[in-house]
Amino acid sequence: MISERLKFIASLIPPAKTLADVGCDHGLLIIEAFEKYGLEYAVAIDNKEQPLKSAHENIKKHPFFPKVRFSLSDGLADLKEGEAEAIVIAGIGGILMTEILKKGLERHRKAKFILQANRNLFELRKFLYDARMEIASEKIIFEDGQYYEIIVSRAARKPLNYTEEDLIFGPVLRRERHPLFIRKLEEELKRYQEIGYENVREKIERIKEQLYENQNDR
Ligand SMILES: C[S@@+](CC[C@H](N)C(=O)[O-])C[C@H]1O[C@@H](n2cnc3c(N)ncnc32)[C@H](O)[C@@H]1O
Structure with missing residues (x-):
């Protein structure tokens, strides 16, 4: 099927x-x-x-x-x-x-x-x-x-000018902020926070930024 x-x-x-x-x-x-x-x-x-x-x-x-x-x-x-x-x-x-x-x-x-x-x-x-x-x-x-x-x-x-954030999260996905996209990021954030190691700190910050910051730019 x-x-x-x-x-x-x-x-x-x-x-x-x-x-x-x-x-x-x-x-x-x-x-x-x-x-x-x-x-x-x-x-x-x-x-x-x-x-x-x-x-x-x-x-x-x-x-x-x-x-x-x-x-x-x-x-x-x-x-x-x-x-x-x-x-x-x-x-x-x-x-x-x-x-x-x-x-x-x-x-x-x-x-x-x-x-x-x-x-x-x-x-x-x-x-x-x-x-x-x-x-x-x-x-x-x-x-x-x-x-x-x-x-x-x-x-x-x-000419295209995608930022690094665009390439990581998707230029259209991060602009449109579909509820599933937000849910996926929230789940990823939770997973990384549970790991809690230094090497995922950057990932955590990037995801937080997508979720909670820069929203006025949109
Ligand atoms: C996991 S299946 C995905 C099937 C279908 N496209 C889907 O999304 O459900 C991957 C298929 O790609 C084929 N495949 C892998 N590398 C390929 C290549 N270089 N050229 C053509 N087919 C390839 C595999 O043989 C396999 O049938």
């Missing part, structure tokens, strides 16, 4: 009608996008045989099967320029995601990237910033005891 996380990611694909799902695994995101969001074409990409086979099995049961190209390949290497208006990379770590983008971003700068990294969000945001990719929107959801942050990124049309 498809997770709320993947359902939410699928809802961010429109108005794009063509999609590449990098690390598609079971293929459920592609199915959701065809069924609910009028997708017209998809490339299902995975670098391992078994997951791609499972995507093939699942998608084969649907009428849109002929509109899906299955690719056993690494990251964006086999995706043709202009083949997908939206590119989703979800459910992997931020470092691996950054490696995938480093190798393949240039050819796909016109695409809308929907990125959900499980960890190392700072490294991912920093890479996007250095690559002149704007963080156009950021969403946060909570499922099965986990917070997931989703970044929608596009090539920047004007």
Whole structure:
């Protein structure tokens, strides 16, 4: 069954009608996008045989099967320029995601990237910033005891100037202050305060600042 996380990611694909799902695994995101969001074409990409086979099995049961190209390949290497208006990379770590983008971003700068990294969000945001990719929107959801942050990124049309705090917490998340974002920070703060060691002091101060200070600047 498809997770709320993947359902939410699928809802961010429109108005794009063509999609590449990098690390598609079971293929459920592609199915959701065809069924609910009028997708017209998809490339299902995975670098391992078994997951791609499972995507093939699942998608084969649907009428849109002929509109899906299955690719056993690494990251964006086999995706043709202009083949997908939206590119989703979800459910992997931020470092691996950054490696995938480093190798393949240039050819796909016109695409809308929907990125959900499980960890190392700072490294991912920093890479996007250095690559002149704007963080156009950021969403946060909570499922099965986990917070997931989703970044929608596009090539920047004007110079970007993200601060270190933006890269740590997310430029849009810290501006919009969604209740889930605040809850996540409060929980992190409590965890760090319980640890109480000197080496988390800086983290504690940074989180406090997000939560309680600088609010007049917004
Ligand atoms: C944890 S699953 C996530 C599946 C789905 N995207 C989701 O969010 O639920 C990660 C998938 O990415 C694939 N993967 C890992 N590295 C990859 C790469 N460099 N290129 C393509 N697929 C990759 C794995 O084989 C696996 O199927």
